Structure formats: structure tokens, C-alpha cells
Amino acid sequence: MSGIVDFLFWVFAVAAVVTGWLVFRTDSMVRAAYWLMASFVAVGAILVTLDAQFLGLILILMMAGEMTIMAIFMVMYMMNPAGLNPMTMVHQHRTAAVAGAGAFVALALVGLLADFPDRPAPSGTDPTVDLGVELLGESMLVFESAGVALLAVMIGAIALVSKRGRYGDADEGSEEPILEKTE
Amino acid sequence: MSPAWAVALVGVLLMVSVYLVAVMETIFGLRVSGVRGYGRAWALPMSRAALLLSQRRSVTERPDAQAWALAPALLGGLGAVALTAIPLAAGVEVADVDAGIVLFGAALVQVMVAVFLHGWAANSLFPVLGAFRMAALALSVSIPFSLVVITTALPAESLSVGLIISSQESLWNVVRQPLGLPIYLITGLGFSFWAPLQLPDARDLSGGTSAEVSGAALLVWRVARASILVAVAAMGAAAFLGGYLGPWLPGWLWMAVKTFGLLAILVWSGHRIARPRMETAVKLGWTVLLPLALVDVFVSGALTL
Amino acid sequence: MRDLLARLAVGAPVPVFPVAGGGTREALARLRLRPDVHLVDTPRHAIVLLVLGEFPPGEIAGLAAVHDMIPSPRVTVHWTPGGPRDDVPRSMRVDGDDTALVAALSRVAGEVLSGTRASEPPIRPDVDPVEWRGIGPYGHGGKGMTGGTPFGRPLAERAPDRDGLELDQLSVTVGPWLGALPPGLELGIKLQGDVIQEVEIHPPAVTLERPDGWVRALEVPVPVAELELDRARHHLVWLGEALRVHDLPALGQRTLRLAQGLTPGDRGEVERVLAEVRRTGIYRLALRGLGAVDPSQVGGLGPVARAAGLEDDARLDDPTYQELGFRPVSHRGADAADRWRQRIAEITQSLDLAGRAGDRTAFGDGVVEGPRGRITSDGILPGAVTVDLLPELLTGLEWGDAVAVVWSLDVDPTGVASRSSPEGAAA
Numbered sequence: 070m071s072g073i074v075d076f077l078f079w080v081f082a083v084a085a086v087v088t089g090w091l092v093f094r095t096d097s098m099v100r101a102a103y104w105l106m107a108s109f110v111a112v113g114a115i116l117v118t119l120d121a122q123f124l125g126l127i128l129i130l131m132m133a134g135e136m137t138i139m140a141i142f143m144v145m146y147m148m149n150p151a152g153l154n155p156m157t158m159v160h161q162h163r164t165a166a167v168a169g170a171g172a173f174v175a176l177a178l179v180g181l182l183a184d185f186p187d188r189p190a191p192s193g194t195d196p197t198v199d200l201g202v203e204l205l206g207e208s209m210l211v212f213e214s215a216g217v218a219l220l221a222v223m224i225g226a227i228a229l230v231s232k233r234g235r236y237g238d239a240d241e242g243s244e245e246p247i248l249e250k251t252e
Numbered sequence: 253m254s255p256a257w258a259v260a261l262v263g264v265l266l267m268v269s270v271y272l273v274a275v276m277e278t279i280f281g282l283r284v285s286g287v288r289g290y291g292r293a294w295a296l297p298m299s300r301a302a303l304l305l306s307q308r309r310s311v312t313e314r315p316d317a318q319a320w321a322l323a324p325a326l327l328g329g330l331g332a333v334a335l336t337a338i339p340l341a342a343g344v345e346v347a348d349v350d351a352g353i354v355l356f357g358a359a360l361v362q363v364m365v366a367v368f369l370h371g372w373a374a375n376s377l378f379p380v381l382g383a384f385r386m387a388a389l390a391l392s393v394s395i396p397f398s399l400v401v402i403t404t405a406l407p408a409e410s411l412s413v414g415l416i417i418s419s420q421e422s423l424w425n426v427v428r429q430p431l432g433l434p435i436y437l438i439t440g441l442g443f444s445f446w447a448p449l450q451l452p453d454a455r456d457l458s459g460g461t462s463a464e465v466s467g468a469a470l471l472v473w474r475v476a477r478a479s480i481l482v483a484v485a486a487m488g489a490a491a492f493l494g495g496y497l498g499p500w501l502p503g504w505l506w507m508a509v510k511t512f513g514l515l516a517i518l519v520w521s522g523h524r525i526a527r528p529r530m531e532t533a534v535k536l537g538w539t540v541l542l543p544l545a546l547v548d549v550f551v552s553g554a555l556t557l
Numbered sequence: 558m559r560d561l562l563a564r565l566a567v568g569a570p571v572p573v574f575p576v577a578g579g580g581t582r583e584a585l586a587r588l589r590l591r592p593d594v595h596l597v598d599t600p601r602h603a604i605v606l607l608v609l610g611e612f613p614p615g616e617i618a619g620l621a622a623v624h625d626m627i628p629s630p631r632v633t634v635h636w637t638p639g640g641p642r643d644d645v646p647r648s649m650r651v652d653g654d655d656t657a658l659v660a661a662l663s664r665v666a667g668e669v670l671s672g673t674r675a676s677e678p679p680i681r682p683d684v685d686p687v688e689w690r691g692i693g694p695y696g697h698g699g700k701g702m703t704g705g706t707p708f709g710r711p712l713a714e715r716a717p718d719r720d721g722l723e724l725d726q727l728s729v730t731v732g733p734w735l736g737a738l739p740p741g742l743e744l745g746i747k748l749q750g751d752v753i754q755e756v757e758i759h760p761p762a763v764t765l766e767r768p769d770g771w772v773r774a775l776e777v778p779v780p781v782a783e784l785e786l787d788r789a790r791h792h793l794v795w796l797g798e799a800l801r802v803h804d805l806p807a808l809g810q811r812t813l814r815l816a817q818g819l820t821p822g823d824r825g826e827v828e829r830v831l832a833e834v835r836r837t838g839i840y841r842l843a844l845r846g847l848g849a850v851d852p853s854q855v856g857g858l859g860p861v862a863r864a865a866g867l868e869d870d871a872r873l874d875d876p877t878y879q880e881l882g883f884r885p886v887s888h889r890g891a892d893a894a895d896r897w898r899q900r901i902a903e904i905t906q907s908l909d910l911a912g913r914a915g916d917r918t919a920f921g922d923g924v925v926e927g928p929r930g931r932i933t934s935d936g937i938l939p940g941a942v943t944v945d946l947l948p949e950l951l952t953g954l955e956w957g958d959a960v961a962v963v964w965s966l967d968v969d970p971t972g973v974a975s976r977s978s979p980e981g982a983a984a
Contacts, residue, residue, distance in 0.1 A: 097316065099372050103365065122351040123411065130358040133365050134394060137387050140368070145724065145750070197351060197411060227538070284807035286814060287592075295568055302565030303572070303604075306670050310601045310628040314708055377729055381751045381956060447804055448842075455804050456737045456960040458599045466601045466628040526839035527804040529847075530957055 077118045085111035098147065102140035106132045123197040258346045262332050265340075270478040271297055272512065276519045284523045307467035315464075316373035323370035324472040330366060331479030334359040338486045339414050341496045341503035352413035353405055356487055357398055360443050363480055364390035367445065367452055370473065371461035382460025385530060386445065386452035392537030393442035396545035400432045400439075403549050404491040406556045413487075417495035426492040428555070431548040433492040435541050437518065440484035442537070444477060447522025451530055453477075485514040563671035570595035571666040574603035574627065576620055577740035578610030584638040584655070585609060585740070586794045586813045589801075591659050598736030600626040604666050606633045621680035623734050630669040630676035634662060685709035718749050719953065726754060733759075733970070737802055737960050741970035744947070751956040756948040771927045775934050778921035781877055781914035782821070789907040790816045791928035792860075792900045793827075799897075799964040800834070803843055808833060821912030824905065831901050844894035848950045848962030852891060855946070858939055859930030861966060864899035865891035871926035877919035881910060893965035900967070929967055940969025 088107040095101050109132040116125030190196075204212050274297035279290045336347040337356040349355055364386055371383025405411050407428060408419035416425075426433045441449045453460040462473055489495055489510035496503030528536065572595050577585050589596055597603050600623050608620065624633060635650040636658050651661040668674035687709040689698025699707035706712075713725040732743035743759040770787055773779060793816035800809035811830055815823065852865040862869040863885055870885040872878040886902040888895040925932045930939030943966050950966075951959045 099369075100316070100319070103319075103369065106365065122349055123354055126351055126354040126358045130354065130361050130398075133358075133361045134391055137364055137368055138391070141384065141387055195350070281807040285810035292592075299565055299568030302562045303569045303670070306559070306562045306566055306630070307604065308629040310626070313710075377727070377731075377748075384751065450804060451957075454957070455598055455802050455806075456957045458736045459602070463599045464601050470602065523805070523807050524837060526837040526842045528842040529961070530955060532842055 074118050078115060081111045081114045081118065084108075085115070098143040099140045102136045102143065106136035109136075121196050123200065258336070262335055262346055266332060266335060266479050266482065269482040269511070269515075270475050273478045273481060273515055273519065274300075276516060277522075280520055280523050301471055304466075304471040305468055307470075309469055310464060310466040312374050312376050312464050315375045316369075318373075319369045320373035321469070323366050323373060324469055324476050326369070327363065327366040328472060328476035328479055330359045330362050331476055331483050334480070334483035335486060337413055338483075338490050339417060339495060340507055343414075344504070345414060348414075349412070351411040353401055353411050353416065353491070356413070356483070357401055360397070360480070360484070361390070361394055363443050364394075366476075367461055370465075371452065374461070374464040376464045378457040378459070378463045379461045382452040382454075382457050382463070385454075385457075385460070388530065388534055389442050389445070389449065389451050389537075392534045393439035393541065396435050396537060396541035397439035397443065399542075399545035399549050400429075400435045401487075401491060403429055403432060403545075403552045406549075406552050409556075413490055413495075417490055417497060420494040420497060424492065424494045429492075429548055429552050431544050432552075433488065435545050435548065436488055436492065437484075437514070439537070439541060440481075440488065441518060441521070442533070444480040444484055446477070446481050446518060448525040448527045449533060450522075450527065451533060454527060481518060482511070482515065485518060486511045488514045559672060563667070566670055567663075567667055571605055571662045572597045572603045573605045573607045573662060574600045574623070574734075575607045575609055575740075576623060576734050578608070578612045581610035581638060581740075582794065583790075586797060586816060587655055588658070589797070590810060590814055590817070591655070593659050593663055600624075601628060603627050604631060604669065605662055606631065607662070608633065608635045610637055620734075624677070625679040625681055632665045632669045632674065632677055634658075634665060636661075687711075716747075716749070716754065718754075719752070724749050730759065738963060739798075739968050739970060742944075742963070742968060743970075744951075746951075748956070753951050753954055753956065753959055756951045758944055758947060771925050771932055774920040774925045775923055775932065776921060778918035781881070781917050781919045782911040784919065785907040785911035785914065786819055786821070788928045789827075789904045789911070790819050792904045792907075793819070795900065795928075795964075795967050796834070796904075802960060802964055803839060805837060805839075808837070819908075821908050824908045824912070827908060828905060831904065834901065840894040840897065843961060844897055844965065845892065847893040847954070847958050848965060849890070849892040850946060850950065855942075857931040858942055859926065859928065860899045860903060861896060861943065862930065863887040863903075864895040865889075869931075871924050871931050872919075874924075875919045877914075877917045878910075881913060881917070883910065893962055896965040896967075929969055938969060943968050944970060 085108050088104045088111060091104040092101050092108070095104060110129050113125040113128035113132070116122075116128065119125075275293050278293040278296050282288075282290055282293065334356050337349065337352040337359070339345045345352075347355065367386040367390075368383045371379040371381075371386065374380070404416050404425050407425070408416040410416065410419075420428075438449075441447075445452045451460075453462050457463060462470060465473060486507070489507060493510045493514075494506075495510070496507045498506035501509075570591075570593055573588075575585060575588070575596050585596075588594055600606065604627070606620075606624050606627055612620075624631070633649055651658050665674065669676055685708075687698070687706045689706055689709045690696065692698045693700050693705050693707075697707050698709060699705040704712075713727050715723050716726040718724045727748045728745070729748065730743065730745050732738050733741050735742075738744070745757040745759055746753050747755040770779065770783070774784060793812050797809040797813035797816065800806070800812060808830075812834075815827055815830060819827075850861065850865055852862070852867055855862045855865055856867065856869055859870070864887070866887055866889045868885055868887060870883075872883050873885065886899065886906055888899050888902075920926075923934045927939060929943065932938060946966065947963065947968065950962055954962065
């Protein structure tokens with residue numbers, strides 16, 4: 070069994086890295102977004118092989134919507150809608166290369182030098198239950214504050230895009246009125 | 253269950269159910285259009301499939317060819333994955349995962365990606381508009397969908413579909429959570445972009461994301477779309493109607509009866525309910541279904557406690 | 558393998574993409590009822606390109622683009638309901654009635670599927686609209702981030718959207734053979750996302766639809782029963798086509814079937830079907846609040862005017878109708894839902910009038926109330942005015958809503974023909 074798990078881990082690990090690399094090799098915004106999603110899906114699959122089914126599947130579930138929204142917003146705001154002119158996804162090559170190499174070295178050093186705790190979970194633990202206890206137990210204050218803040222942001226966003234906008238109905242245009250001096 | 257058997261089982265089940273959905277669709281269509289005599293409906297899907305297979309693929313100007321080829325296969329694969337999460341009879345689970353209901357949800361949410369790619373890749377106006385519609389539609393229905401699906405896990409105190417079914421031994425979830433099934437079916441129609449919520453592939457876009465597709469690719473796309481509907485109905489039967497539970501008949505037969513009962517309701521509604529405007533559909537998701545789904549969660553949660 | 562597929566495929570309805578010329582509205586409706594034919598919404602799903610009715614010689618060439626969109630195997634059939642055309646080669650045309658046409662469609666589709674008949678080659682050469690190969694830094698015709706004509710296509714322009722953002726704008730021509738629009742309607746539109754920013758009506762490619770019965774009524778009195786049945790039939794055909802575009806094709810077929818051989822005695826069945834249309838919730842879900850017209854702009858436009866609350870009906874001035882106690886139905890909201898309600902109410906009203914009219918005759922003095930509005934002897938059909946409403950009504954709508962508005966107006970693109978070529982209108 071562990072042979073299969075090891076094999077799957079390496080398959081997904083390689084897939085995550087390769088698709089992550091492809092994000093920067095494509096010249097289409099939609100493809101870039103979905104390569105990134107493929108990378109996250111591979112990471113989610115790794116989590117599933119590590120017996121964290123819930124976390125892995127939730128990651129996959131969340132990424133579909135997020136990456137689609139990202140792709141649409143990029144298409145909407147970029148001057149070059151269909152990616153007809155090859156648009157490189159990489160800018161400031163020197164800075165990017167230095168930052169990338171630096172981050173890699175730093176992480177590799179952490180990986181090699183850090184003294185990782187070795188606490189194998191007893192068999193029979195349910196990671197979903199542990200997660201629930203953690204979220205609503207010791208870390209409740211942190212998660213609830215973050216959760217309420219995010220909820221407020223979401224309600225605010227919906228209020229901003231709702232039909233009854235501040236400057237008129239959304240489907241008629243909510244442009245800010247031009248200030249004019251009245252006589 | 254060995255992987256080879258599992259793949260074969262899911263494949264055969266999907267093909268048979270998709271064929272039956274096509275037959276049902278034909279019969280309901282004939283009925284509503286006032287034609288009597290449905291004998292023809294049984295062979296018609298086969299002939300249609302043969303016709304599509306005889307057709308060559310169409311080519312647009314500079315499509316995203318890989319994504320275009322991938323999208324139908326991805327959609328069909330997602331239908332199959334979603335189906336693996338559902339126990340077909342007592343103890344017969346293709347994928348015995350603890351978080352089965354999350355696996356199902358993850359597969360369905362990815363449908364949005366398959367449809368978006370399908371429309372985007374054709375590099376043509378109406379398919380792209382269909383792709384945008386799918387994003388808006390799927391985002392509007394996904395939260396109420398997830399909420400009502402996860403609510404069925406509350407009485408079971410587990411995310412496993414098997415345990416969700418056995419928790420309905422005394423009382424089906426359709427009674428315990430009366431808001432659940434209607435919201436689930438409406439949002440499920442949205443995810444499988446089936447009539448009346450077929451906005452991404454609607455006729456006012458001349459077929460939307462499939463407007464530029466022909467031949468085998470179109471056949472695969474239609475089969476894949478129906479397979480999502482089958483998965484939605486099967487999970488509806490499992491999560492709300494007690495799945496394989498029932499007296500007298502064998503479990504798998506109960507499961508089949510309930511699944512096809514739901515499929516009949518879904519397909520029937522496509523011929524009887526008008527397709528809403530995009531704005532109406534989005535509004536329905538955010539202002540009606542989402543609050544109702546929240547009520548469903550709170551009430552069910554309080555009852556469970 | 559190919560033989561097996563071809564044999565199996567014979568059982569399926571032949572997918573046909575219709576290109577409807579002038580005077581083929583009813584023929585198209587009859588064809589939709591044939592179980593052996595499936596009229597598809599896009600040429601990509603078709604095997605047969607059916608050229609219905611008459612086209613000016615130049616326009617046949619314009620169909621080449623549609624022809625080439627049909628994937629191989631493809632075949633073209635010409636058919637004119639009134640009689641054969643001499644300028645089409647005999648091998649491509651069908652002479653005879655509907656049944657002959659359906660038989661011919663099945664035959665040619667079978668031949669081209671089994672390979673006994675060669676698939677037609679593309680008509681237009683596969684060339685780029687603009688020279689682009691080898692131009693620019695990547696050899697793809699583009700320049701910098703947003704310049705040039707990459708792959709031979711101009712890039713989208715930019716324009717402020719309704720929220721004051723600068724976003725891309727796409728200029729496209731839709732129609733004249735788009736399944737979602739009435740045949741012959743060609744629009745030049747500017748889109749931001751799926752929101753229409755600008756609409757321009759292009760002159761249509763079809764010859765005039767001749768509303769013969771109605772034009773005849775301008776000069777001689779004709780039986781009221783005949784006129785009113787015609788009106789009910791017209792509205793039923795409209796309803797059938799509009800239901801199809803709203804993705805209720807089966808209900809649409811039922812409506813089209815009603816239109817065939819309609820008699821005043823069919824009223825019960827008609828009312829059952831209309832009730833079913835209402836029960837789909839289409840007014841509330843798909844039509845309400847869309848495309849409200851200004852009542853002052855729709856005078857003479859029949860149901861469109863009456864749906865906007867005007868008591869505008871040439872039948873009011875006709876002594877025969879006065880004798881029959883005719884009162885026009887009208888609605889108040891002026892939006893798409895009201896126009897649907899209006900026509901649906903007029904169907905039963907017309908059946909009622911036709912039942913009571915006996916052999917009375919009406920009109921004949923230069924003004925007729927046609928199904929789309931007032932027809933006068935000056936040759937301008939009400940469709941002309943309806944089409945003129947489109948640019949204002951469609952601007953700012955999403956594409957789906959725009960399609961709903963176009964159908965709710967029962968637009969007649971041939972009305973534009975009568976405007977752009979007045980001499981053709983007299984025909």
C-alpha cells in the first residue's frame with residue numbers, strides 16, 4: 070500500500086511543479102490561470118494521499134471558482150483580451166530570477182537544516198474531527214475574527230455590485246455624477 | 253473493489269443511465285409537443301449518436317485546440333468521479349472515502365472549469381459568452397448547493413455518504429430538511445446546465461459553448477453533460493431519499509428507482525419551465541436560494557444539537 | 558464501420574440548417590413539425606444546408622460563409638415553396654411539395670453519410686483576411702502589446718462602459734442567418750462582454766416576404782373569417798418560433814402544429830396550449846421589464862402598440878368589424894411580457910371573430926390591420942418601423958435580453974427591404 074502512496078505522491082509532486090512552471094510558459098491568461106489551478110489540484114491530491122482527505126478535497130473545490138474568477142478579471146481588465154499578441158507572463162527578469170533563486174535556496178536550507186518534529190499521528194485519528202476541534206476550540210478566536218472580517222468584506226462587495234448602486238441602478242450605469250457648478 | 257472493476261462498473265452505469273436520460277428527454281419532448289406514440293424514442297438516441305460519429309470535427313480560426321479537446325473529456329470524467337462517491341447498494345461503494353460528500357462537491361464545482369474552457373477555447377463570440385454565463389451561473393448556485401449538501405452530513409455526523417444514508421434509517425432527509433431537496437435540485441440543474449438552466453448552451457446563443465462543436469466532440473459533450481445530471485440525481489437520491497434504503501426490494505433497485513425518479517423530475521422541468529434571464533437566475537441564486545440554504549443549515553444544526 | 562454508422566444514422570432526423578429567403582415563413586414552420594427533419598440552430602450541427610425560397614443572385618454567393626461552416630460531410634439543397642428555380646442546378650434542387658422535400662433531405666443525407674455522394678468542397682478559399690505572416694517581432698502580425706493585426710484580426714477597440722471603466726469593445730456582425738434571430742435580420746453590434754453598446758441595422762439579404770392575403774385586402778374586401786384565421790395563424794407561428802428561441806422547443810412545436818389547418822373550432826385546444834405557455838412562468842422569468850417602448854413611437858404597430866396601451870387598430874374604423882362589436886384588447890406595461898400577453902390574447906380574440914364573422918367581408922379601401930400592424934397602400938410594411946425601434950431598445954441590454962426583445966417585437970426584417978428599396982416594396 071505504501072508503495073502506491075509513494076508512487077502517487079511523486080506523480081502529483083512532479084505534476085504540481087510542472088504545471089506551476091507552465092503558468093509562466095504560456096501566453097494566454099486563461100491557460101495561465103488554469104495551469105495554476107492544475108498545480109493546486111495536484112497539491113490537493115497530495116494532501117489526499119497523506120490522509121488529509123477533507124483538506125485536499127476542499128482545496129480542489131475552492132480553486133475552481135477562484136481561478137475562473139481570476140481568469141475572467143484578467144481578461145476583463147487587460148488591454149489584450151484574447152491574448153492574441155503573445156503576452157509574456159514574466160516581467161523584470163533579473164529581479165524575478167534573483168528572488169526565485171533566493172527563495173529556493175532559503176526554503177531548501179530550511180528543508181535540510183531545520184529539526185522537524187517527528188510525531189506520527191496515532192492510527193485511527195480522523196483529521197477532519199481534529200480540524201473541527203481546532204477551528205472551534207483553541208484557535209476559535211483567530212478563525213472567527215478572520216471569518217467575520219471576510220464575511221463583512223463579502224457583504225460589502227455585494228452591496229457595491231448590487232443593482233441599487235449609489236449613483237443609480239447598476240444596469241443603467243453607476244457612474245459618479247460629474248460635479249458641476251450650479252448658477 | 254479492484255480498480256479495474258470500479259472503472260468498468262462506473263463506465264457501464266454511466267452509459268446506461270445517460271442513454272435512459274436521452275430516451276426520457278425524447279419521450280417528454282414528444283409528449284409536450286403533442287405527439288403520441290413513443291416507440292421510436294428507444295432507438296432514437298442511438299441513431300443520433302451514429303449520425304454525430306459520422307460527422308467530422310469542425311475547426312474555427314485559431315482555437316485553443318488542446319483545451320477544446322480536453323473540455324468534453326474533463327466534463328465526462330467529472331461526472332464519473334462524482335458518481336464514485338455514491339454508494340450504489342449497501343456496502344457497494346466505488347470510492348470508499350471518508351469525505352465522500354466533499355469529493356462529490358469538488359467534482360461538481362470543477363464542472364465550471366470544463367464548461368468555461370469549452371466555451372473559451374473555440375475562439376468564437378457565442379461560445380465565449382456561454383463560458384462567461386457558466387461562470388456567473390455556477391458561482392451563484394455553488395454556495396447554496398454546497399450548503400444544502402453539507403447539511404445532510406449534520407444528522408449523520410460524518411462526511412461519508414454511506415453514513416449519511418444509514419443516518420436516514422428512521423427518517424429520510426427530505427422530511428427532516430424540507431428545504432434541502434428543492435434547493436439541491438435547482439442548483440443541481442445549474443451545475444449540469446440542464447434546461448431550464450441551460451444558459452451556457454442556450455439557443456439564444458445558438459448553442460453557446462457548443463455552438464462551434466460538431467461530430468464526435470459534440471456527442472461526447474452531450475453525453476458528459478447528461479452524466480453530470482445523472483450524478484446529481486444519484487446524490488440527491490442518496491443524500492435526501494435514503495439511497496438504497498427501502499423495504500422489500502433489493503437495495504440497488506431502490507437506488508435506481510429513486511435516481512430515475514429524480515431524473516424524471518429534472519428532465520420534465522426542462523420542458524415545462526421557461527429558461528430565466530441571466531439576471532433572474534443569478535438573483536435567484538444569491539437572494540432566494542442562499543438565504544433559504546442558510547435557514548436550512550441553522551434549523552438542521554439546531555435540531556441536531 | 559462507416560457503413561454501420563451510416564445505417565444506424567438513417568434512423569435519426571436529418572440535421573438541417575435552414576437559410577430562409579422571402580415568403581418562406583410558413584414553409585419553415587411546417588418543416589419544423591416533420592419528425593424526419595431536425596432544424597438546427599447553428600451550421601456546425603448540420604449536414605444539409607437548405608436554401609429555402611428566393612434570393613437575389615448576389616446573395617447566394619453570400620451564403621458561402623454559412624455553407625463552409627458546415628462540417629464535412631455536407632450537402633446543399635435548394636427548395637422554393639412556390640415552384641422550382643431555374644438558376645440552380647437540377648442536382649442541388651428539389652421540386653415539389655413538403656413531402657418531396659423531406660424525402661429528398663433524407664436521401665441526400667443518407668448518400669453523403671454512406672459516401673455514395675461526395676461531400677461538397679468549401680466554396681470560399683481558405684485565406685487570411687489581412688496579410689500577417691512574417692510581420693512584426695514574432696512574425697504573427699502584431700506590434701508591441703496592443704498593435705498590429707495579429708493573425709489577421711484587428712484587436713478590440715476600447716471604450717468607456719456604463720460604469721465609467723475603459724474596457725474592450727468588440728465589433729461584430731450577427732445574422733442574417735443566426736438561429737437566434739428572425740431569418741434575414743442582420744445587426745452590426747458593439748459588445749462589451751455580453752452587453753450591447755451600439756446597434757446598427759444592416760439592410761437585409763432577403764427578398765420581400767409577400768403578405769399576399771393582406772396586401773390583397775388593401776384593394777378588395779376579403780372575408781373576415783379568412784383574415785382573422787390568418788392573423789391567429791401568424792401569431793401562433795410567431796409564438797412557436799419565439800418559444801423555440803426561449804428553449805421550449807417541444808411546446809413551440811405544439812404551437813406550430815396548432816397553426817396548421819387552424820379553424821375557429823380549435824379554440825379549446827388553443828386555449829389549453831396558451832395556458833401551458835403561461836404556466837412555464839416565461840413572463841416572470843424571462844420577459845418582464847424588458848424592452849419597454851415609448852407609446853408615442855409605436856403608433857400603427859398593431860400588437861406592439863396595443864400592448865403599450867394604445868387603442869390603435871384599423872379594425873376599429875371598419876364597418877364590418879364595428880358590426881361584429883370588435884373592441885381591441887390592450888395591455889399597459891409596454892414591455893416584452895405585455896407584447897407576449899397581447900398576441901396571446903389576440904389569438905383567441907381572432908378565433909372568436911372568425912367564428913362569428915360568417916361570410917362578412919372587410920377592408921378593401923387602402924388600409925388593413927395586419928398581424929404586425931397597419932398596412933397601407935404606400936408600401937411600407939409595419940415591420941420597417943418595428944426594426945427601426947431596435948437600436949434604441951437593444952442598446953444597454955445583455956445579449957440574451959436583446960434576443961428576447963427582438964422576438965417580442967415580431968420583427969420583420971423584410972420591412973427594411975421595403976424601406977431601402979421602395980420599388981421592391983410594391984411587389
